[in-house]
Amino acid sequence: HNLYMSLNSGSVSSVSSNSKTISTRNHSYNKSNVKKLGQGVKSKWSFDETEPRSKYKLRKHIPVNASAMRNYYLWRRTVLAGHHPRDAAHMIGSQFSFKQVRQKKCIELFSIRLSVEHRVFFTIHERERIVKVLNIGGHSFS
Structure with a gap:
């Protein structure tokens, strides 16, 4: 699993590399809209x-x-x-x-x-x- 952070909401999520979307408590984001932490x-x-x-x-x-x-x-x-x-x-x-x-x-x-x-x-x-x-x-x- 990798950690990702939304640039808009700041929510941090864990997602497997084969997943196409990231789900958080409040939002669902496409991988193209998030930035990998530490990048x-x-x-x-x-x-x-x-x-x-x-x-x-x-x-x-x-x-x-x-x-x-x-x-x-x-x-x-x-x-x-x-x-x-x-x-x-x-x-x-x-x-x-x-x-x-x-x-x-x-x-x-x-x-x-x-x-x-x-x-x-x-x-x-x-x-x-x-x-x-x-x-x-x-x-x-x-």
């Missing part, structure tokens, strides 16, 4: 989720509903497929609202919207191609 990208990105995992273990995390976490994992999978975090956010939908939150002493903090009430905050290490996630959940970063 035309240089090298893979990786994620450092140490901060949110340690907060979760210490029960100091902000609970995030399942639909917001699905949005996080969709964005994460798109980045892991080789797309820059900014491009991945734009690919999966404008509602994800990628933006630079602040810049202090060579640290650029970015975020994307997961839902009306939740965002994910992260830094991007371009040279190493690492996304360091600092916080998942909440609407501001402290």
Whole structure:
């Protein structure tokens, strides 16, 4: 099975190579209308989720509903497929609202919207191609 992403809706699906159409929950697409994930990208990105995992273990995390976490994992999978975090956010939908939150002493903090009430905050290490996630959940970063 290969992963494909719709350029219009951002939905990701699995499809066998002999299939002519791709079915998702909401739409059906012809293979000619979708772009294979990872096509035309240089090298893979990786994620450092140490901060949110340690907060979760210490029960100091902000609970995030399942639909917001699905949005996080969709964005994460798109980045892991080789797309820059900014491009991945734009690919999966404008509602994800990628933006630079602040810049202090060579640290650029970015975020994307997961839902009306939740965002994910992260830094991007371009040279190493690492996304360091600092916080998942909440609407501001402290």
